Amino acid sequence: TLSINTQQEYFLDQKPISIADIKSQIAAQVQNNSKLQVVVQADRHVPYFVVLAALDEVRLGGCYDLVLEAEKKNSDAR
DSSP, X not given: OEEEOTTOOEEETTEEEXXXXXXXXXXXXXXXXXXXXXXXXXXXXXXXHHHHHHHHHHHHTXXXXXXXXXXXXXXXXX
């Protein structure tokens, strides 16, 4: 799981990681598991371009099986 919080900080499996290190960390995991799937979680207030940058780094690391996790809207919140 790759998550991005509102401060635009990245976490890979709940451990802090820099955007510059995502590619190499994913590449290492792909070597151990060629069927690796990365779930990307981002706070709704994270700018779209920040999420896209993270997705690009994951793909550059060799993982193309990506899932974007979305939070369901509360039907009472409008």
